[in-house]
Structure formats: structure tokens, C-alpha cells
Amino acid sequence: MRPPRPPLGPPRGRFVSAADVARLAGVSRSAVSRAFTPGAQVSEQARARILEAAEELGYRVNRLARTLHQDRxxxxxxxxxxxxxxxxxxxxxxxxxxxxxxxxxxxxxxxxxxxxxxxxxxxxxxxxxxxxxxxxxxxxxxxxxxxxxxxxxxxxxxxxxxxxxxxxxxDSAHGGRLAADRLARAGCQNVAVVISGSRTSAKLDRAEAFCSEMALHGIPVTRWADGPNSYETGVEAARALLIPGDRRVDGIFGVTDEIALGVLNTARFELGLRVPEDLSVIGFDDAPISGWSSHGLTTIRQPxxxxxxxxxxxxxxxxxxxxxxxxxxxxxxxxxxxxxxxx
Amino acid sequence: MRPPRPPLGPPRGRFVSAADVARLAGVSRSAVSRAFTPGAQVSEQARARILEAAEELGYRVNRLARTLHQDRxxxxxxxxxxxxxxxxxxxxxxxxxxxxxxxxxxxxxxxxxxxxxxxxxxxxxxxxxxxxxxxxxxxxxxxxxxxxxxxxxxxxxxxxxxxxxxxxxxDSAHGGRLAADRLARAGCQNVAVVISGSRTSAKLDRAEAFCSEMALHGIPVTRWADGPNSYETGVEAARALLIPGDRRVDGIFGVTDEIALGVLNTARFELGLRVPEDLSVIGFDDAPISGWSSHGLTTIRQPxxxxxxxxxxxxxxxxxxxxxxxxxxxxxxxxxxxxxxxx
DNA sequence: TGTCTGGCTGCACAGCTGTGCAGCGTCGTG
DNA sequence: CACGACGCTGCACAGCTGTGCAGCCAGACA
The missing domain is CATH 3.40.50.2300 (Response regulator)
Known part of the structure; x- marks a missing residue:
């Protein structure tokens, strides 16, 4: 229950206004406004009385109303x-x-x-x-x-x-190139890039740069682009891309860490592949959990x-x-x- | 001061107001307000003209000013x-x-x-x-x-x-008991609970219930309470609690999944323990990542x-x-x- | 044709704050 | 003692919207 109010207080269930404070402190409403405006002209005694009344009533300046007056x-x-x-x-x-x-x-x-x-x-x-x-x-x-x-x-x-x-x-393009070079240096022969289905984004730039850099290395790239930007998209992609065979994919670039982690975990725990021996995985972002020892994901860091x-x-x-x-x-x-x- | 206005259309750099729209549509400001208030009385023609003008100027009702009038x-x-x-x-x-x-x-x-x-x-x-x-x-x-x-x-x-x-x-208490019973059924002999250092919270209830339930089972509980509610707290706790010896801790309850995951990963990857053979870990929350195959954390789910x-x-x-x-x-x-x- | 009804419209005020301006009192100085 | 300076105060208005109320106009009906 709320304690009983003094007669001068505002009605229940409404916000306290500067007028309420002015009434309690025995000054005009302008004075209350000035007491809360740095550099405005108020006497020390008035300011003290006003602040005390405001404290008692629980008054806070209404920034919504203040905004009406200011330009921003x-x-x-x-x-x-x-x-x-x-x-x-x-x-x-x-x-x-x-x-x-x-x-x-x-x-x-x-x-x-x-x-x-x-x-x-x-x-x-x-x-x-x-x-x-x-x-x-x-x-x-x-x-x-x-x-x-x-x-x-x-x-x-x-x-x-x-x-x-x-x-x-x-720098998405540079990141994409870094990822490509790293997989190439690892000796990957057959790589894939996993993008989410959303076409319009920096993720596309990452993938583009990755593909063109890989072309310079003469390494073929499979593109997977479907679903939202999520862990599950990585899971789906891994299941589809990592079918056993003589020319299996041996390197995957996930355009976000979340996707890459979906790939990584699915490869390790569902498909029984060894990472990085059988498959190299690289992500983009450097989300906090990518550094956890359960993942150990190599990635492109955006600071x-x-x-x-x-x-x-x-x-x-x-x-x-x-x-x-x-x-x-x-x-x-x-x-x-x-x-x-x-x- | 405000810059002089062009006859029609608002100046750059300020928000469009209902008055601007009224001027362009050739009606009073009240009419604009009514055009945007469901159930208010405006003629169809006026409403159409007003909405067109609003669209042209990019007007949106100022909800801050509207709030002044409403109670909430x-x-x-x-x-x-x-x-x-x-x-x-x-x-x-x-x-x-x-x-x-x-x-x-x-x-x-x-x-x-x-x-x-x-x-x-x-x-x-x-x-x-x-x-x-x-x-x-x-x-x-x-x-x-x-x-x-x-x-x-x-x-x-x-x-x-x-x-x-x-x-x-x-239901923190029930969750704590569920965790305790589960570790007891797993045959744990020497368990620990890891809480963050913040004393005042539902986390304390979880730990309390866990401890009293364990007392009923006659199983000793070590309490670790330090640091923030974070992955690193779990890491620290695991390092301190899981020292080799004849009566090593064989079951740990982390009061949040994040803590439990820190414990789990440190035990597995840094200390070389097998989970769950050497150590059982249980968390609380059921965060999305706890279900990932890289973790497979048994936990108490808060829906x-x-x-x-x-x-x-x-x-x-x-x-x-x-x-x-x-x-x-x-x-x-x-x-x-x-x-x-x-x- | 006169009157009444009903639908729109605009005026004016409320809601809350910031601020220019004038007024008031006090104090200091010539 | 007179006058100016100065510090403080309150009035009144601006900023933007919602709404009660009165007025206006058109249309319908007797």
C-alpha cells in the first residue's frame, strides 16, 4: 500500500508534475523548472526548498515535454x-x-x-x-x-x-579474402561458402570476395545460400555439403560465426568428422562464444x-x-x- | 532561433508537425489530429486530403506530445x-x-x-x-x-x-531440488554448487534448495560463490574445485547455464575430464546454446x-x-x- | 419557405515544460 | 536621500497534440 499523502500531493496513479512541486514548495512553476536547469537563475534557498519538495514527492523532469521545446x-x-x-x-x-x-x-x-x-x-x-x-x-x-x-x-x-x-x-571484402587465403594455405582442395538466404547485406560481400580470391587460387567453390542467419542454417548446410565421396568438401567458410558454429558442430558430432584434420571451418565476426574451448573457431574478427x-x-x-x-x-x-x- | 519557413513544407532538420500538414492540406490543425484519431469526426474528403499531405511531407503523429494528454x-x-x-x-x-x-x-x-x-x-x-x-x-x-x-x-x-x-x-526451489535429485540418482558422492558473487537473487534460492535437498540425501556440498554471472566464473570455479585427489568432486550444479557451460568446457578441454563419466554437470535456464551438440548440457528449463x-x-x-x-x-x-x- | 437536424469544422483550452521579459525588492553608491 | 544596479521571481507564451463546445452549412421535412 502507498502511504497516505499530504493534502498538497498529486492524485494517485498519475505522474508528479512541476506544478505539484511548486505548490508544495510555495513557489511558481517556473522556479521549479529553473531549479532543474543548470545555469538558470534561482536563489540558493529556493533551489534547496524545491529540491526537497521534489525529493519528497518523487518528482522527475518530464523529458518528453522538454523535447517539445528543444530541437532534438x-x-x-x-x-x-x-x-x-x-x-x-x-x-x-x-x-x-x-x-x-x-x-x-x-x-x-x-x-x-x-x-x-x-x-x-x-x-x-x-x-x-x-x-x-x-x-x-x-x-x-x-x-x-x-x-x-x-x-x-x-x-x-x-x-x-x-x-x-x-x-x-x-572491411567485408578484405575479410573474405583473408578467409580464402587461409583455407588455401591449409591445402584445401574443394571448399564451400555458406550464406544465409537474405540477399542484401554485407554477408554477400564477404562471400563474393571469398569466391574471387579462391578463383585466383584455382580452387572450386560451392555456394550454399538458404535460410535465415542462424545456427540451424549451418546445420542444414553441413548435412547437405558434407556427403561422403572421393571429392568431399574439405573447407567451409561460414559468413557469420553462428552459421560456422552450426557447420562445425554438425561435422564433429553428427557426421563424425575430425576438425581440422578432415574439415577446416572458418567464420566471420568473432562472437564471444566462438572463443570458448568447446568451439575454438578460427574466424575473421570485427572489432x-x-x-x-x-x-x-x-x-x-x-x-x-x-x-x-x-x-x-x-x-x-x-x-x-x-x-x-x-x- | 527558428529559421524562416518556406510557404509550404517544413524546413530541413526539424520534425514535421501537424500544423505543417494542416497548412498544406488547407485545413485546421484540429482536423489533422482527428484524421489520425480512430473514430473521430472528419469528412472522407478532408481525411483523404490530409493523409495525402501527411504522406507527402513525411508526417508522423508525435507520440511524445500525445502522451502529455493521456494518462499513460x-x-x-x-x-x-x-x-x-x-x-x-x-x-x-x-x-x-x-x-x-x-x-x-x-x-x-x-x-x-x-x-x-x-x-x-x-x-x-x-x-x-x-x-x-x-x-x-x-x-x-x-x-x-x-x-x-x-x-x-x-x-x-x-x-x-x-x-x-x-x-x-x-520455481527456483523446485528446480534446485530437481537438480539435486538428479545428481544423487547419478550416484554422485561429492558435489559442488557454483553461484555468482551477487548475493541477492533467485540464484540463491536455487542453490539453497539444492543444498537442503542434498542434505536429505546425505551428500556433502561444497559452495563456490564468487565473481559475476558469467562463463568465466564457471571456468574459475572448475579450476578451483576439480583438483585431483581421492575425494574429487564428481557432480557440479551451476546456477545458470552460462556458469555451467564454463564448468563443463573447462573440465573437458582444460582438465581432460570425461563428462559425464568422471564428472556430472547440470545447469539452470535452458539457454538456446545449451542444446547445441557441442555442449549437450543437462539443465533445468525455465520456459x-x-x-x-x-x-x-x-x-x-x-x-x-x-x-x-x-x-x-x-x-x-x-x-x-x-x-x-x-x- | 421556414425550421430543424445532423454532420463537419475551427476555436480555445488542457497537458507539461523551457525561457524572454518585465517587475519587484534590496543594496550600494554618489 | 536619490538613483542606479543587480539578483530573483512570476507572467505569459511557445512547442505539439487531443478534445469539448459552439457555430456553420446543407439537406430534409412540414
């Missing part, structure tokens, strides 16, 4: 498709911390549930929309432009010409800190600033799921 | 400590989808970064605060009560007497769907409704990290 809100819309994906969730964790540190709020939207309801983010006057998954729908691009909200795409496909959006991209830092820089740019393109370097992380180089 | 907002504050934790991220994924389906928005806050800045959620007039991690600070409890915001605690410690909060609890459903019910209750207590049953999931029962 503190809200940043963050869109993701699958927060239980190991790399996405690591990204979200880092990003939400960084936003918090800059006193920005994170309005989360799961794009897996609805269609292109992403425009609803604009209903809340978000200053910026950040996309972690999926492609940016044209309607969202237009809405952001018309309303002066920035848009940050992380490892997302380049929007159509003329669309204003900040791009934060890991999360650099990605987050670049994202925060784009987020905090003023709305009229020119869009930014930031490329983040990637690197090979050796863990043992790829055979040692033959010399 | 659409915002739900969600607090978590570590979104890269496998079970927390699965919870967040399910919750964000469910909120989206009910047209509620998810204002995310990472409690790992700041102290008790959680009160900042109230600045945004959230209708409800949901806690996924950590204990509810007294100040937050008081703030919510004074402002008529509901509070939902998921597997969190019971708040102090008199605090109004909805509780959604998996995510039931948890989410109960949470949504509490979230959508009116502010004046009495607090709710919802207990969700748990069950044992066999996967092979515990030895077969001896009969």
Missing part, C-alpha cells in the same frame, strides 16, 4: 532482427552502454516481428535510427530525411543513391569496440552534418578449426 | 545487466517481440554501466519498468509507486515489505514463453490494479552431461 530528443532508435544472435547481442550490449554513458536513451525495436513498422520510431522523435540488422526500407530512409533524423547503418547494404545515411562498415566507437560518433553528429563513411579493419583470429598451413 | 505512455522500460548473456538475450528477444505485437515500445537500459541511474527511466514517463537483472533499488521502487508506474520483477529478489511490484518467478506471457500480462495491467504474483513451473531437460541413473 535524447532518444536513439535501435533496430535489430534477432537479439539472441551471439554477435548482435554483443553489439547491443556495447551500444547500450555507450549510449548510456552519453546520456542518450535506447529505444529498441525488433524488426523480426512486424513488417516495415520501423517508421513508428519516428513517432517518438528519435534523433537517430541505428540499424543492426536487415536492409533499410525506402520509406524509413525518406521519413528520416524529411524529419531531420540521422540514420546509421552498421554493416548494412548501401542505401540507394542520394539517401543520406552514415555507414559503419567492417566490436571500434565499431561501437564509430557508431557513437555518427550518432552524436548534428542533423545537418554531412553523412559519414567509416570503414573498420578486420583481422584473422587463429583458434584451431583450420588445419595448419602447409609450406 | 506507450513506453516500457526494460532493465538488464548484460545483454550478451545467452539467456538474458533470449528473454530480451522474446519480450521485445511481445511488446511490439501489443504496440508498446521498449526503452532499454543497461544497468551495468551506471549506478542507480535507473530513475532516469521515469523521466520518459514509462508506464512500466521491467527488471531482468539486478535487484530493484529502493529509490526506484519508491519513484515508481509515487508516479503510478507499475514494476515487474522477473526472477528478482522479493522487494521489501509494502513495495508494490509484480513478481514473475520461475521462456510462459515467462514472457506472464510478464506481458503484468505489463498491461492498469496502474491501480493490485500487484500480481506469477510462478512459472520448471522442468528437467536431459541431454547427457549427467551420468545415467544407477538403480
Amino acid at each position: 530528443s535524447d532518444l536513439v532508435g535501435v533496430v535489430g532482427g534477432n537479439f539472441s544472435n551471439p554477435y548482435i547481442s554483443a553489439q547491443l550490449d556495447a551500444l547500450s552502454r555507450a549510449l548510456h554513458a552519453r546520456r542518450l536513451q535506447c529505444l529498441l525495436m525488433n524488426s523480426a516481428s512486424g513488417g516495415d513498422d520501423l517508421g513508428r520510431l519516428l513517432d517518438y522523435r528519435v534523433r537517430t535510427v541505428v540499424l543492426l540488422s536487415g536492409a533499410a526500407p525506402d520509406t524509413l530512409i525518406r521519413l528520416c530525411a524529411q524529419n531531420g533524423a540521422r540514420m546509421v547503418l552498421i554493416n548494412r547494404p548501401r542505401p540507394p543513391e542520394g539517401a543520406r545515411a552514415d555507414l559503419v562498415l567492417a 566490436l569496440e571500434a565499431l561501437t566507437r564509430a557508431t557513437m560518433e555518427a550518432i552524436t553528429l548534428p542533423p545537418e552534418a554531412e553523412p559519414v563513411l567509416c570503414a573498420v579493419p578486420v583481422q584473422l583470429v587463429e583458434r584451431g578449426s583450420v588445419r595448419a598451413p602447409i609450406t | 505512455s506507450d513506453l516500457v522500460g526494460v532493465v538488464g545487466g548484460n545483454f550478451s548473456n545467452p539467456y538474458i538475450s533470449a528473454q530480451l528477444d522474446a519480450l521485445s517481440r511481445a511488446l511490439h505485437a501489443r504496440r508498446l515500445q521498449c526503452l532499454l537500459m543497461n544497468s551495468a554501466s551506471g549506478g542507480d541511474d535507473l530513475g532516469r527511466l521515469l523521466d520518459y514517463r514509462v508506464r512500466t519498468v521491467v527488471l531482468l537483472s539486478g535487484a530493484a533499488p529502493d529509490t526506484l521502487i519508491r519513484l515508481c509507486a509515487q508516479n503510478g508506474a507499475r514494476m515487474v520483477l522477473i526472477n528478482r529478489p522479493r522487494p521489501p515489505e509494502g513495495a508494490r511490484a509484480d513478481l514473475v518467478l520461475a 521462456l514463453e510462459a515467462l514472457t506471457r506472464a510478464t506481458m500480462e503484468a505489463i498491461t495491467l492498469p496502474p491501480e490494479a493490485e500487484p500480481v504474483l506469477c510462478a512459472v513451473p520448471v522442468q528437467l531437460v536431459e541431454r547427457g552431461s549427467v551420468r545415467a541413473p544407477i538403480t
Whole structure:
């Protein structure tokens, strides 16, 4: 039960307003506003009395109303498709911390549930929309432009010409080449690349670069592209690709760690293959669980800190600033799921 | 100051308002408001003209301003400590989808970064605060009560007497007993329980019930309680607990899957123990990755769907409704990290 | 033709905050 | 003592939307 209120308090079940505090402290509502505005002119006694009254009532400044007055809100819309994906969730964790540190709020939207309801983010006057998954729908691009909200795409496909959006991209092409070279040095003769079915994304660039680099080495590549970006997709791919025979696939590149782990585990535990002796597997992302000793996945690392830092820089740019393109370097992380180089 | 407006269309860099739309459509601002309010009285022609103008300008109703007028907002504050934790991220994924389906928005806050800045959620007039991690600070409890915001605690410690909060609890005690019975049936003689260092949580209940049930079986239990709720805590615990000797620990209960997986992997890959022959390991949660063939962790399942459903019910209750207590049953999931029962 | 009804429309205000501006009192100085 | 300066306060308005209420117009009916 709530303790009985003093007569001056606000009614039950409603938020406390500055007027309530003013009444209790015996000042005008303006004074309350000033007491919570740094640098505003209030006497020390009044401020003390106001803060005391606010504390007693549990008052907090209504940032929604404050936003009406200012040109930008503190809200940043963050869109993701699958927060239980190991790399996405690591990204979200880092990003939400960084936003918090800059006193920005994170309005989360799961794009897996609805269609292109992403425009609803604009209903809340978000200053910026950040996309972690999926492609940016044209309607969202237009809405952001018309309303002066920035848009940050992380490892997302380049929007159509003329669309204003900040791009934060890991060097997918270089990563794809690194993966190809590593499998070639391991002596693989017959390799495959596993992509999810979604066509429009940085994953395609990784796969493309992998294939063309492999062509330079003269090694044939089988492409598997089906299903969502998930562990199960890796499982399915492994079952289909790793049929016994004289020219069995001996190296697989999964365009995300989650896919690669599905391949790795299926090969080891369901098909009875030895990794890396019979099969080399390499991933992309370097999700935290890829380093666990149960997996030991060799992968292409996208540094999360650099990605987050670049994202925060784009987020905090003023709305009229020119869009930014930031490329983040990637690197090979050796863990043992790829055979040692033959010399 | 605001830049001078062109006769039609809003200036760059600001959000489009209903007044802008009204000007373009040649109607009053009220008419615009009504065109976007279901059931309000507007003629078909006016509505069509207004919607067309809104489409052209990219107008979206400002839900922040609308909130000023209504008694409750659409915002739900969600607090978590570590979104890269496998079970927390699965919870967040399910919750964000469910909120989206009910047209509620998810204002995310990472409690790992700041102290008790959680009160900042109230600045945004959230209708409800949901806690996924950590204990509810007294100040937050008081703030919510004074402002008529509901509070939902998921597997969190019971708040102090008199605090109004909805509780959604998996049956920790029953789960702890299930884990103990299972290890006892496996013939374990010397078991340990691994808790994280945080004292205040449902994890303690799991451990307590485990210990008392083991006492009934007459089996000694070593307690390890240190570090955060993380994979590394499991690693550390395994290194410390599994020292070779004549009375080595032969069964371990990790109070979360993440901890249990740290134990499991360290035992298998670093210490060279066979699981389950030399050591039985059991976890709690049933995170998605626990079912992966690389782990095969036997665990106590907290059904995510039931948890989410109960949470949504509490979230959508009116502010004046009495607090709710919802207990969700748990069950044992066999996967092979515990030895077969001896009969 | 006059009157009444009903459907739209716009005015004005509420809801909450930030801030320019004028007013008020006090204090210091000539 | 008179006057100016200065610090503080409250008024009033802006910012954006929802809505009660009155007014307007057209159409229907006697």
C-alpha cells in the first residue's frame, strides 16, 4: 500500500508534475523548472526548498515535454532482427552502454516481428535510427530525411543513391579474402561458402570476395545460400555439403560465426568428422562464444569496440552534418578449426 | 532561433508537425489530429486530403506530445545487466517481440554501466519498468509507486515489505531440488554448487534448495560463490574445485547455464575430464546454446514463453490494479552431461 | 419557405515544460 | 536621500497534440 499523502500531493496513479512541486514548495512553476536547469537563475534557498519538495514527492523532469521545446530528443532508435544472435547481442550490449554513458536513451525495436513498422520510431522523435540488422526500407530512409533524423547503418547494404545515411562498415571484402587465403594455405582442395538466404547485406560481400580470391587460387567453390542467419542454417548446410565421396568438401567458410558454429558442430558430432584434420571451418565476426574451448573457431574478427566507437560518433553528429563513411579493419583470429598451413 | 519557413513544407532538420500538414492540406490543425484519431469526426474528403499531405511531407503523429494528454505512455522500460548473456538475450528477444505485437515500445537500459541511474527511466514517463537483472533499488521502487508506474520483477529478489511490484518467478526451489535429485540418482558422492558473487537473487534460492535437498540425501556440498554471472566464473570455479585427489568432486550444479557451460568446457578441454563419466554437470535456464551438440548440457528449463506471457500480462495491467504474483513451473531437460541413473 | 437536424469544422483550452521579459525588492553608491 | 544596479521571481507564451463546445452549412421535412 502507498502511504497516505499530504493534502498538497498529486492524485494517485498519475505522474508528479512541476506544478505539484511548486505548490508544495510555495513557489511558481517556473522556479521549479529553473531549479532543474543548470545555469538558470534561482536563489540558493529556493533551489534547496524545491529540491526537497521534489525529493519528497518523487518528482522527475518530464523529458518528453522538454523535447517539445528543444530541437532534438535524447532518444536513439535501435533496430535489430534477432537479439539472441551471439554477435548482435554483443553489439547491443556495447551500444547500450555507450549510449548510456552519453546520456542518450535506447529505444529498441525488433524488426523480426512486424513488417516495415520501423517508421513508428519516428513517432517518438528519435534523433537517430541505428540499424543492426536487415536492409533499410525506402520509406524509413525518406521519413528520416524529411524529419531531420540521422540514420546509421552498421554493416548494412548501401542505401540507394542520394539517401543520406552514415555507414559503419567492417572491411567485408578484405575479410573474405583473408578467409580464402587461409583455407588455401591449409591445402584445401574443394571448399564451400555458406550464406544465409537474405540477399542484401554485407554477408554477400564477404562471400563474393571469398569466391574471387579462391578463383585466383584455382580452387572450386560451392555456394550454399538458404535460410535465415542462424545456427540451424549451418546445420542444414553441413548435412547437405558434407556427403561422403572421393571429392568431399574439405573447407567451409561460414559468413557469420553462428552459421560456422552450426557447420562445425554438425561435422564433429553428427557426421563424425575430425576438425581440422578432415574439415577446416572458418567464420566471420568473432562472437564471444566462438572463443570458448568447446568451439575454438578460427574466424575473421570485427572489432566490436571500434565499431561501437564509430557508431557513437555518427550518432552524436548534428542533423545537418554531412553523412559519414567509416570503414573498420578486420583481422584473422587463429583458434584451431583450420588445419595448419602447409609450406 | 527558428529559421524562416518556406510557404509550404517544413524546413530541413526539424520534425514535421501537424500544423505543417494542416497548412498544406488547407485545413485546421484540429482536423489533422482527428484524421489520425480512430473514430473521430472528419469528412472522407478532408481525411483523404490530409493523409495525402501527411504522406507527402513525411508526417508522423508525435507520440511524445500525445502522451502529455493521456494518462499513460506507450513506453516500457526494460532493465538488464548484460545483454550478451545467452539467456538474458533470449528473454530480451522474446519480450521485445511481445511488446511490439501489443504496440508498446521498449526503452532499454543497461544497468551495468551506471549506478542507480535507473530513475532516469521515469523521466520518459514509462508506464512500466521491467527488471531482468539486478535487484530493484529502493529509490526506484519508491519513484515508481509515487508516479503510478507499475514494476515487474522477473526472477528478482522479493522487494521489501509494502513495495508494490509484480513478481514473475520461475520455481527456483523446485528446480534446485530437481537438480539435486538428479545428481544423487547419478550416484554422485561429492558435489559442488557454483553461484555468482551477487548475493541477492533467485540464484540463491536455487542453490539453497539444492543444498537442503542434498542434505536429505546425505551428500556433502561444497559452495563456490564468487565473481559475476558469467562463463568465466564457471571456468574459475572448475579450476578451483576439480583438483585431483581421492575425494574429487564428481557432480557440479551451476546456477545458470552460462556458469555451467564454463564448468563443463573447462573440465573437458582444460582438465581432460570425461563428462559425464568422471564428472556430472547440470545447469539452470535452458539457454538456446545449451542444446547445441557441442555442449549437450543437462539443465533445468525455465520456459521462456510462459515467462514472457506472464510478464506481458503484468505489463498491461492498469496502474491501480493490485500487484500480481506469477510462478512459472520448471522442468528437467536431459541431454547427457549427467551420468545415467544407477538403480 | 421556414425550421430543424445532423454532420463537419475551427476555436480555445488542457497537458507539461523551457525561457524572454518585465517587475519587484534590496543594496550600494554618489 | 536619490538613483542606479543587480539578483530573483512570476507572467505569459511557445512547442505539439487531443478534445469539448459552439457555430456553420446543407439537406430534409412540414
